[in-house]
Amino acid sequence: MKSGLKTLRGRGRVGASILVAGTLALGLAACSGGSDSSSGLSGDTLKMYTWIGGKPDKQQWSDYIAGGKHADPKVAVSFSGPPINDYYTKLPTVMKSSSAPCLVTFQNGRVNPYVQGLEPLDDLAKKNKLDLSAYSSAMLEQLSVDGKLYAIPFNAGPNVIFYNKKLFKDAGVAEPTSNWTVDDFISTAKATTKNGVYGFAIGQGSTPISTLMAADGHPYADKNGPKLDDPNFKNALQLLVDLANKYKVAKPLEAAAGGTFPDIDAFSTGQAAMSLEGLWDLQHEQQTLGKDNVGIAVIPSTSGKSKGFISGSGFGITKTCGDKQKAFQAVEAMTSKSGLEFVTKSQASVPARLDALDAWTTNVGSPTFAAVIKQMTFDATPSPVPSDQAQLDTLLTQYEVDAFSGKSTVAQVLQQVKAGLGQ
């Protein structure tokens, strides 16, 4: 009887062990992405993970897919994803999961931290005879890491100055020219600062700094990471602090959660006459402030010969995608001349191809807009996007507040950011 009980207990232990091992295996299987021929597809439809902040984003992706279909009727893509401020946090988890998509999207050229899960596209481009010279070389460089291309750009999003034409008119200020300088910018901001409206709204993180640096031809990062010791980096941040504290033409930055955009909110609500934004915000600003009320201008530079800062967006293909050829064909179609021209019929985002810009000028923009975009996109300062870009933005957002409050100097802030990055 006793031995029988022992056998039963032994079997029980074996059963329990199998149960635990099975549970662990199931858990691990659920956490790791597979790579069979159906991975990242739902039937014949490619799955795409992207940022979706609301109806405008949904419409945008639907339009890009419709553009792809217009160029190649076989294109079938479905999409899902969180708002942009959660997107990059969730992206690695999604790429690693068993339900990893075939296609992912990147804004501001931020492919670097994710290349381990991305398929290099150079060979596929060669195989499919895709002419990469149709895209801005600065944009392709931003979407490449160590000489390998990881995303095909669909949207040329150079950062530009948005300005509120009505507020300019009310202040009696001339609209910016293509060769305006930083001094001109400050004078304009001073003139438009009145009646509770600031002349300029400062954004958080590295974007305003990198854009101001690029305007004078200085890249904010190199292959070693952000150039925090570069005097131009310090000067750019100092200019932003001075705009708030010395010239009193902008609201000082305060502590805020990452992924929030108080500067865009201030411009959209008419509390600031100018802001520095990516061109993808154009449609949103036009819808909020009126289509004819929003102007765009080049970034002011010291010399007056402004260069652009590319924030190109692109489609990438995951390593786990079950049909990479099909995925590439879809990307090729969505970024083709006819595909992007089709998108300009309903979207204000600027096509990544120069040969589709004429359609954009006709459908959405104006010759003035096109001139700004050409200057900012095709005469841009090339700069790699460092792998610790997200960390840089988080640390700058936290520490730059101390420079605005006067608790620290700009140099001290940059030292603290440098320490945080472990440089």
Place this chain on the structure above:
Amino acid sequence: MTFVRLDQAEKEVSSGSVAPQDRPRGRARRRPLGGPRWVGWVFVLPGLVGLAVFIVIPQLASLILGFSNSTLLGGTQFTGTANYVRLLHDPQFLNSVLVTAIFVLVYVPANIGISMAMALWLKTRIAGRNWLRVIFLIPALSPMVANAAVFRLLFQKDGAVNEGLQAIGLGPIPWLSDGNWALAVVIGVSLWQSFGYNMIVLGAGLDSISPDVIAASRIDGAGRFRRLFSITLPLVSPALFFTTVLTVIGAWQTFAQAYVITGGGPGNSTMTIMLYLYQTAFTNNELGYASAIATVLFLIIAIFTLFQLWGQRKWVHYD
């Protein structure tokens, strides 16, 4: 609400001070309903599987990851105790421990004090006290992320709070641009959000006090303060203990308030351990190091909780 101290009850039964009359003896004691022993395991199995899948396995995985250099998209390399050695020399982590400790030291007594005061106030014969209880509980039921957006607007430089202060000749106060004030905002918002829950629990504890005991103390001539400190507080001490333990645990794990209101800034003045852990894992993509932080946080909370369990015998009355 009745609180029974189980270890004390067991002790009394085993020492004979309470007769274990109803307790069956021998094998029958183990299987009062008969049937094989594994039947019991079948009943608890769903709970055990849930515990294993959602608590034990993730905790073990986190513990193991703490000894590795791991990223989400890259591989995992075993690095021994390197992450823990790094923690000892990481000024950002040490700062986050200090910030969280300050938060705990200010937030917990304030929370318990306010909750107790409100519970006592609502125990009086005030009109509409049930409605007031519901109203005070609403912040605890509303999502922190939505609240934070409102609080950020209220506390910004030209927000409603500073406008109100300036109207009476005070301020403006740099709520979100000075580290100390920013931490005060995070603590204040946390208090606003969470005192209602503790107030309800303590209110239930107060309601369970027999009116006869209070009446007897009145007859004995006990004044208002004597009644509060010698009768009410000792009798409500199990509820106080319960709320304190949960509040301390929650305070060490503070995340959402700092994440959505200040993002850890200005500088690192509101960088709590949980927020630093989150940034390490999902912004810096260092899962191994983040797991080591999680283990240390778990140990800190375990030590504080055990200390409270040990200390309860001196002030918690289960009679």
